[in-house]
Amino acid sequence: MKILVPVKRVIDYNVKPRVKADGSGVDLANVKMSMNPFDEISVEEAIRLKEAGKAEEIVAVSVGPAKAQETLRTALAMGADRAILVQTDDEVEPLAVAKILKAIVEAEDPGLVILGKQAIDDDSNQTGQMLAALLGWGQGTFANTVEVGDGTIDVKREIDGGLQTVQLKLPAIVTTDLRLNEPRYASLPNIMKAKSKPLDQKTPADYGVDTAPRLTTSKVTEPPKREAGEILEDVDTLVAKLKEMGVA
């Protein structure tokens, strides 16, 4: 079985994003970028399946700017076998990505696509689901545990009430949640090996997909600053205060 793992280059999860002065978006100039953390979990899961003999090949895909090559190299250094960069400088929305991935799935014929449940930049949580719909495949989202069987995959999902297990027929779509695994760190020998693994360069046009945004961002603002708290003397004052605010 071949596994396709889409990875996105996003603002690093440790960076405190700053909103551009004109409110048109987040300022990405000189900001550290890295692989979406959920995608690291996807790559790790694919590698574990390969190590367990459940898969033969792992193909990492990224849709994004030329610099997304670095993200793909990270996936290759972790253990993916080859990579495809679909290069575009447009801001890509989930639907466009899902359409591109559908075309890649048709060309590559993987048995499993493992995506992050969401990317930490726009938190859309849509690409995996859209891809499943476009392909007409089963989907196991928010995976906490996966088990590949004979032509099937069991996905234990993280849902509000607890965990839910679904069984899907392969080929299928899985999206990863935080607790699925702990991704490994790329070591120097693997980083060096990754340099010589194949990385194909494509464009959305190669797949006949128009990536022009369908959504318009009207305004981006910083979350409101937390006001300093007030320490009250006793419970009576608290109750009075809550009543005054109309919440009790």
Added chain:
Amino acid sequence: MTYDFDAWRARSPYYDESHDALAESVRRFVEREVEPHIDQWEADRQLPRELHKKASEAGILGLNYPEEFGGHSEGFDIFHGMVVTNELARVGAGGLGASLMTHGIGLPPILAIGSDEMKKQIAPPVLAGDKIIALGITEPSGGSDVANLQTRAVRDRDDYIVNGQKMFITSGVRCDYMTTAVRTGGDGAGGISLLLIEMDRPGVSRTALEKMGWHCSDTAAIYFDDVRVPAENLIGQENGGFIGIMRNFNRERLGLAMGCCAFARVCLEEAADWARERKTFGKPLAGHQVIRVKLADMARRIGATQAWVDQCAWAEQEGKGQPADFAMLKVQATEMLERVARDAAQVLGGASYLQGSKVERIYREVRVNAIGGGSEEIMLDLAGRQLFGGNR
């Protein structure tokens, strides 16, 4: 363009994408496995053993050690070592690099002059993070005058019997092995041997030392009271230990100098962030000329020192490293850090005096850099002697 911790490397001819990728990988490791726990480990006065195991699995412990012992050296150049030092320093607690990487001083003498038997027995568990090895040179009677050390090992048939004391030993509380400098012969450097001592031998005892900084690094005084050590534990030739000690000095000093640049960058980053946020007299601190000049001055000192670090690293890699250069480089780096830590503390004001800030910790750790691994006075005297002559 604004200042950030990583910008320097992008404009250096010595670093390429492989260094960036390794830096990224080590940074992830530090963010996930270290940062959430570092305050606790500082309070515990030691690192947990699992961290060594995890660092081994992440490819950090074995970097630039032979594959046959579980290390990996494929594709390694000296600048990969530099980025690892840089990333380990970024958490702003010098004890992390000192104690997690003590094998960087303890193991090289064994690999350089030890027997094949010993290499096979010691290196794999150390590089796997299962065992901890320390280096014991310094004694209570003095660390600078290494050639005069007092701990004695006397041959008794197939054993040596060791008596004496070591002082300031990094990872000394936890270590399983110590590469130990002992006197087997007459006075001076020609009477010194290196002996591998297992810490569970009868007659070995140790006491933890409380320090100004490097809190998460356990440091010990170690006592030997008629400790019997098999003669096979001799590392290299009898009375030929001094070479084993000296051989590692260039790299150790280079690493320390690189660490100083990284700690200084942390200080500058903290100070610059603060100066942009904090408002006094109606504008951000960075808007006051005195403060932004201070910041630029810090950046200038760091940049100049880093450039020399990189150049010395290159020379070492090419086999052209001169001990005098590394001795002077170390002084350059520690004086630079002393100044930058001071200036960062001034910019942060009272906040720098509160425990828990990186600058507060680094400020407390300035001295250990200036004293350990060869003090500033000894370094400059060594360079002076080599460059300008004049015997002892």
